[in-house]
Amino acid sequence: MKRSYGSAYDSPSGVGAIIGYRTGKVLFVGIRNKYCVLCDMAEERGLQVRKHKCYKNFDHNASSTRMESDAIVEGFKSSLEMHGVIYKTLIADGDSNVYNSIRHNAPYREKNIVVQKVECTNHLLRNLCKKLKAIARTTVPKAMMHRKRDFVQLRNVVDHNILAMRKEVLRLAAVRMKGTQAHHMKAKELLEDILNIPSHIFGEHRRCRELGYTKISAVIRKIMCRL
Numbered sequence: 001m002k003r004s005y006g007s008a009y010d011s012p013s014g015v016g017a018i019i020g021y022r023t024g025k026v027l028f029v030g031i032r033n034k035y036c037v038l039c040d041m042a043e044e045r046g047l048q049v050r051k052h053k054c055y056k057n058f059d060h061n062a063s064s065t066r067m068e069s070d071a072i073v074e075g076f077k078s079s080l081e082m083h084g085v086i087y088k089t090l091i092a093d094g095d096s097n098v099y100n101s102i103r104h105n106a107p108y109r110e111k112n113i114v115v116q117k118v119e120c121t122n123h124l125l126r127n128l129c130k131k132l133k134a135i136a137r138t139t140v141p142k143a144m145m146h147r148k149r150d151f152v153q154l155r156n157v158v159d160h161n162i163l164a165m166r167k168e169v170l171r172l173a174a175v176r177m178k179g180t181q182a183h184h185m186k187a188k189e190l191l192e193d194i195l196n197i198p199s200h201i202f203g204e205h206r207r208c209r210e211l212g213y214t215k216i217s218a219v220i221r222k223i224m225c226r227l
Contacts, residue, residue, distance in 0.1 A: 010063075010064040011064055011067075012033065012034045012035040012064075013031070013032065013033050013034070013035070013067075014031070014032045014058075014064065014067030014068055014071065015029065015030070015031050015032075015068075015071065016029075016030045016032075016067070016068045016069075016070075016071025016072040016074075016075065016098075017029045017030075018072065018075040018076075018087065021089075021091060027075070027079070027082070027083060027087075028074075028075035028078065028079070028082065030070070030071025030072065030074050030075055031055075031057075031071070032057060032058040032067035032068075032070060032071055033055045033056050033057055033058060034056065034058045034059070034060045034062070034064070034067075035056060035060065036054050036055060036056035038050070038052050038054070039054060039056060058070070065097060066097075068097070068098060069097045069098040069100075069101035069102075070101070072098050072101070072102065073098075073101050073102055073105050073107070075087075076102055076105075076107040076108075076115065077105065077107045079107070086108055086111065086113060087115065088113060088115060088116065089115070089116050089117070089118055090102065090115055090116070090117045090118070091117075091118045091119075091120055092117065092119070092120055092123075093119065093120050093123035094119060094123055094124075094127065099115075099117045102115050103115065121173075125166050125169060125170075128165070128166065128169070129162055129163075129166055132158065132162045132165065133159070133162060135155075135158055136155050136156070136158045136159035136162070137155075138155060140152070157202070161201050161202070164201055165197055165198070165201055168197050168200065168201060169194060169197065172190060172193045172194060172197075173190060176189060176190045176193070196208065
């Protein structure tokens with residue numbers, strides 16, 4: 001698998017797991033290995049490989065990013081045989097490789113079922129915070145050098161409220177979830193609420209509805225009009 005925690009590198013092994021959303025139980029685990037020490041050693045020395053239990057099950061020359069999707073596709077293809085169920089919805093991060101592989105392999109073609117995807121809330125929020133941090137680190141444009149102090153102040157305000165914006169997304173989602181409207185209306189109103197979060201966090205409540213809001217400091221209110 002392609003690893004990218006700080007520095008990207010290709011891993012010789014990868015694991016793909018499928019976990020039930022409602023039960024929390026592990027439904028499938030697929031392991032992919034591009035390397036076997038005994039096979040590799042024999043090849044380097046030009047020797048016949050002795051009989052052994054080889055765990056290499058993935059093409060050494062194939063891209064490591066394919067390991068996860070290959071394992072997950074296997075899990076979807078074997079869901080009926082293993083558990084007698086169909087995985088109709090995939091909850092995953094923003095990486096499209098796995099979902100594209102599932103759609104391409106169409107594990108439930110005979111049942112005329114196309115797997116749908118829902119993006120994982122945790123990854124959505126992590127990506128939101130990541131982009132907000134990028135905004136907070138924006139360098140001062142040349143055209144605003146004469147107002148550098150104001151620019152830095154605004155940048156710091158954004159940086160100090162990233163967590164508050166993340167929490168507000170979760171709060172709004174919880175409030176809308178308790179509503180009695182139809183699902184599509186909940187989604188529509190939640191979208192409007194989320195788009196209003198920057199104004200709400202920085203003290204501009206004209207578009208806030210009955211959801212309630214926390215008191216914002218006078219300093220933040222003054223800054224809102226400059227954001």
